[in-house]
Amino acid sequence: MKSFKTRYSIIVALFVVILTNSCRRSNELAPWDADVLAPISYGELDLGDMLVSDELMADSSGLFHLRVSDTLINLGLDSLIGIPDTSFKEEYVIPIGNLTLPTGIPFYSNTTATKYNLKEVELTYAEVRTSLFNVEFTNSLKSQIIVRYQVLSATLDGDTFELLEFVPAKSTFTGDFSLDGYALDLRGLNGTAVNTLVSKVEVLVDPAEGATYTFSAGERFGIETAFEEIIPGYALGFFGSSKSVFEGSTALDVFDEIPFDALDIAEFNVLMTIDNGIGADLQLSIDEMSSSNSFGQSAALTHPIIGQTQQLSRAVNLFAQENPVKHIVKTYVFNETNSNLDELIELRPSSLNYNLDLFINPLGNISLGNDFVYYGHDISVLMDIDVPLKVGVSGLVLQDTFAVEFIEENPDQGSGLINGGYLRVYFDNAxxxxxxxxxxxxxxxxxxxxxxxxxxxxxxxxxxxEQGELVSNGTSEVVIPVDQEIIEKLKLTKAMRMRAVIDTYDGQVVNIYDNYTIGFKMVADLNVNTQ
Known part of the structure; x- marks a missing residue:
């Protein structure tokens, strides 16, 4: 309900005349009829206020536009690569007792190559943007041990990632670490593998415990590591040759509050932008785009791009710190000359639907393992719809609720206080x-x-x-005779709903601006009896 800065009421009152003289004569009532004229409600219908929607906005001239933007596809580095969380666990048990060895020398050493399952993706190099690395070292010996753990594949400024931890006798060490900023050589031990992380662990008895240590049979130590949430900032390799289907819809709520019988859109402009920010060739097929409404009706978009395969070459690696990638971008225009998008909008849709196929490296590994991707440089398909409200419309309904205040004071002091009159409603239509x-x-x-x-x-x-700019408003007065039945209904009234149904003249196309409103003021023009 609209709120008002000022609230008006009509007060139907008893007017009392007190006649007195110098001898304290008794008071007498002098009845008469009086005309009362006062506003009881006012407001305006405003399309902009009625539609609380991000999809309807006015341009600098005040012309309303229906604007919808949606990302149909967005594939970033984490989506393309998807390095899974990986854990590794090993345990070493002393097989025989009374085994005495010098301290300070590793009694256990092992190098492990862990290969990640990345499906068709074959990475040879990556730079870590964010990560979480958990370790747990368990010691059942009667002496403190030293564990040296290295990720041989990870280097930062030429230094290999290394942990050196002291684990007291019969205790466990746990810790969380990070590989952020490290470069990962994923080619394995011999430099010919892919997706492979190499680590090395060495365990020795702390020489501070003595010169030698005698092991007992069954003594053990364990190592458990977990690499979690590894997101590269950069990756290099072959990203596979794969096809993905993207099917979805974009909800439209702009038509929920403005029912209409028919709509004729004169202009529209839609841009579909395919942006390749990765170093891999792409092939895109738009199989279907359509709209549908809540009544089960639908319409399919026609355009030369629909059903055709579009080729995009790979992005260019500039190796620059601030702007490392030159994106390859293609833009397709949909307008009233090459498509039927107006039919999709005139359907009063509740959703826009799409079905797309994306093929990465359709020709295979033609880069010889030099596909690349940077964090924040994605594959995206964007759709931007702009429909200026230059339309012909039939049966468009605008409605809102406004406060009404009608008060009759002292209604028990007589009957039929309101003899009659009129409600006058003044309209100011832009x-x-x-x-x-x-x-x-x-x-x-x-x-x-x-x-x-x-x-x-x-x-x-x-x-x-001629441009649709407002010259002058249309003004009208509607007069409503008031009888006792209407008066009784007005006494119960706290609000009023105004419903306006508008049509353009004979299918004429007009511009709809944000200063178009329908204002009104309701005035009670009544004759009141004081008795």
């Missing part, structure tokens, strides 16, 4: 449309009591110039 209005009274619970008009009343439309 829409250059044929417009009919109806008014509905509502009680304090929002339940409609009755309509004020026997039938919808036509009001004058505005005058605009």
């Amino acid at each position: 829409y250059p449309f044929s417009t009919e209005v109806q008014l509905y009274l509502q009680d304090e619970n929002g339940v409609e009591i009755d309509s004020l008009l026997n039938e919808a009343q036509a009001i004058a439309s505005s005058i605009t110039d």
